[in-house]
Amino acid sequence: MPPRSHHVSRIGAAVAAFLMLTAGATVATTGTASASASASASASPGSTVADIVELLPLSTSKDRRIVDSQGRDMLLRGANVNSLGEYWQGVPKLDPTIPVSEADWERMAAHGFSVIRLLITWSRVEPTRGTIDQGYLDEVDAYVRSAAEHGMYSVIDMHQDAYSAFIFTTDPADCPDGTTPAKGWDGAPAWATLTDGLSTCLTNGERNSSPAVNRAWNHFYDNTDGIRDRFVATWGAVAKRFAGRSEVAGFDVLNEPENPKPAGELAPTYNEFLAETIGSIRAAQANAPFGQLILIEPALPAGDQSRGLVIPDPAAVNLDTTNVVASVHNYSESIENGFTIEGLNEVVDGLTTVIGVPNWGGEYGFWDTGPETLVKARRYATDEDRLAWGGAWWQWRQSCGDPHTLQWIDGKVVSPAGVEVHLNKQECPANIDLGPNDAFLDILGRGYPRATPGRITELRSDPDTGFLSMAATAPKPGGELVVWTPTTADSTHPVETRNLINVAETEVPGGRLITATVGSAGDYRLWVGPVDEAPAAPASPSGPAPTSGPSAPSAPPSGPASTPSAPTPSNTSATGRASVPLPPKFTG
Template sequence: MFRALTVVAALSATLLPPPSAHAAPDAATHVATHVATHVATHAAPRAAHGPMPRLHATHGKKAAIRDQRGAQVLLRGVNVNQLGEYFQASPALPPTVPLTKDDFHDIATLGFNSVRLIVSWSRLEPTPGAYDTAYVGAIRQAVRWAAAYDLYVVLDMHQDAYGIAVDTPRGVTCPEGTTPNNGWDGAPGWATITDGASTCRPGERELAPAVMHAWQHFWEDTAGIQTHLVDTWGRLARDFAKTRNVAGFDLLNEPGFGLDVAANGTTDLGAFYGRAIAAIRAGETAGGGFHHIVFWEPNVLWSAFGSTPVPARGFTKDKNLVFAPHIYAESLSSNSIPGGFDSAAKVARQHGVTVWGGEWGFWPEHPVEASREIRRYAAAEDAARYGGAWWDWKQACGDPHVVDRPGGQPSAVSGSLNRFTCPDQVMSPPDPAFADVLSRPVPRAVPGTITRLTSDGRKGRLVLAGRNPGGAGRCGLEVFVPKRFAQKQVRVTGIDNLTRSRERGNVVLHGCVADEFELRIG
């Protein structure tokens, strides 16, 4: 039996606690109220309520991302590529859009609680042994901006098709059946050893012989190039060793393959990961900080096929790990959405870790054309209780993903979440066909373990159930509700001290949970 509570206007901007479910004379087990009140916007700076809880990953059958209070955390966010160094395919079009504090404000307003922030090895180490502290300063500023809006950051060592210097030179005529390749992003030119192989691509960019030779030399650590990246990771980890809103480090985006695809994606990749993790932990120790989560990916073929062999268990003894595949099911990959999630879950079980989808997305000419797919993906993400990051926030008209060859013309539209018409680069805000699903009601932190999660971004419905048998950190519940559903009814079982705050027009629910609990919206 549900008991309706009428909420009146508040006179302050502080949290307004409704009556507890256990405070009623009839000892009702459920409370029904409304998400919204007429309180003023509650958007105090982070300093007013303490630093963000630092995160870690647990290992084993109940693997999850958790905060220091023990609450399970779902990192739902978006990729931000605006600090990456990309090849400029068109002289008239910059490959990135400037990054500002407003970007983080807008990301948080959509309800995201995290960003995957792309950083480039070519900028971090522009010459052998160098370390560009000015670039690190730009990364620091971005991380601070994120913290101002309670956003966690995953620092992603990004690359596509190995690096920036694999482009086909102007004037080179590619053989029949091949096309000129862009340079891309990732490794600096000095670490790109191609043996003079052709840069022309017979299809996908990764199949250009120059790209494959460059990767083979990376896996073999020719001239110490892999060691340079390992050392760079140690330096970067030291610089962010104490940073609480850095959720962790994504070791290498979509690692490529050289001349031995099987070994490159398993033993070679695992060996690199082991070295990089050791350097990161040493850097964190040297920086007087704590161990952040390490996010590790399968090789690039996973994005194309939905599943590939991965490094075997034992590539590291570290347990603070998360598997971070790019589940492009029914998007870049032809496998089904259920199949993509099943493949990710299988690897996670084998390694005793949880999953975070580092990239996912759909880019039809008109977003409404992918409405069904994005809703099905979101439902699968909720059912699995995984986080993830949409690709991507703002993709410039000069990005090599948009200009398909050196000196070429851009596509008519850059299909990032904020879409740009090209070449004039006029931006349109996120289309409701995508934004309504991405900005759906979602738990951000849940004491104990989430046992059921469903959310509907069109109708504003949420079902969240969980267990917290130990009672640890029981008051760490945090649930985001977008402003368009602020008047929806909330019903709870096993949740006390339910309060709500206003956050950039949206609503955030807080509460204390019992051993078993449930929250429903709508």
């Protein structure tokens, strides 16, 4: 998640120095076909997304795509949900999280979500060493079922920030000059938080920079007292609970793991840790009819950028990458990291090409709705479409008691006055629900193909007009295409197709689901709105100049996506007072 301060983002300087050694590759080509058809509107008022879509088992393909059991190209798009995480409660009267309501689930579905990234916390899964809290997993199960009832997969994410909720400063007077008191965060249980009594004070303001957090990470990787073994076993218990559940897309091994030592020293240990955890998950699924996706992330030198980034290397530990997915969090231009949005995406695409796995953006997001920010958010959407990637916005809603919001001020932990701007808004410190953030939801909820027979070759979707253009190619006829559009069946948004038959539109809350069958093997197309068979070439991405390897363009993309086309939402709260967006400091 994003923090609230001015540090260099996790994938920042270290990425510039390391990742740019790999050249990126795009996946956008065009396709046409001969047969032409218009959609027959078969509106069914009262239908829901879950009435139309089936959450089939997911896997990875040899060409680095996430596919379902019918081989369809799947785009998983939605948001992070942190309601079940166990965060440090720095202000006793403010809960760090807010439960998801039925209205929330309905609103997610009405914006076309096909997935949630569901945060869980080791400290709640195994609060007592060796004992799995099945009651907590019941809560997780209930969220998974609720998401599925609204047509959404769940990616279960073992979340942490700054290692644990149990490392925090109690008396800021204990912090030497040049250091600052630390908040607690989330992650490991108290019994697995080994700090050797070192200082909790931050040496550079970044939440992982305290000696205590650094020591706790080293003990974890070194498997002191078997704590890493317990983490691996805990994942086995979670995977066993959800084995054979197709509505669970997969498991994110560990959110934004920290690198507490030089990358060259940690890399062998980190790769072994990933292999052990993935082995535990796969063993728990051995008797299931299918395996689920397993998402892995780089180890980030957030506390000290000089340590370098640790990129997972499955080959180093003979790890089979079947169903393994990279999950890189692209906060470029929302938190400074030296990259453009498009530039980092290109780097990630090149890196995952080398490793041989797909990428899914487990976190990204912005925290104000000013004109410049909305331009960036639209650019992110445009590039996500260009690459035909999925991802999860950080985040659905953030409590005023979340550590991301809380600050040490004048020797006390407080929730500053202002507005937490996420996909929903909260006025702080009173935790007043200001309702949905339409400026962001309209961008995230733009039209896209949920399930595509064959492979997507082109995707362009305009969140302002609702216009959509997609092309794909299928190896055989007969597969079913499923497309979400937030538009109604009107004269401005007709559905036109090439090489698709049995085209049908179903009204659902928030828009329509369009289904169609591929008429014959080869290319096919679908438009919502004007037919445009000759799109302009995508803009070139840009990023920081690499220290070695191929050069990167320096100019950001231009065109319609670079200019705001909607009025800026007001920053006036429900109480009528002018409100100030609270600045982000840390990623999720």
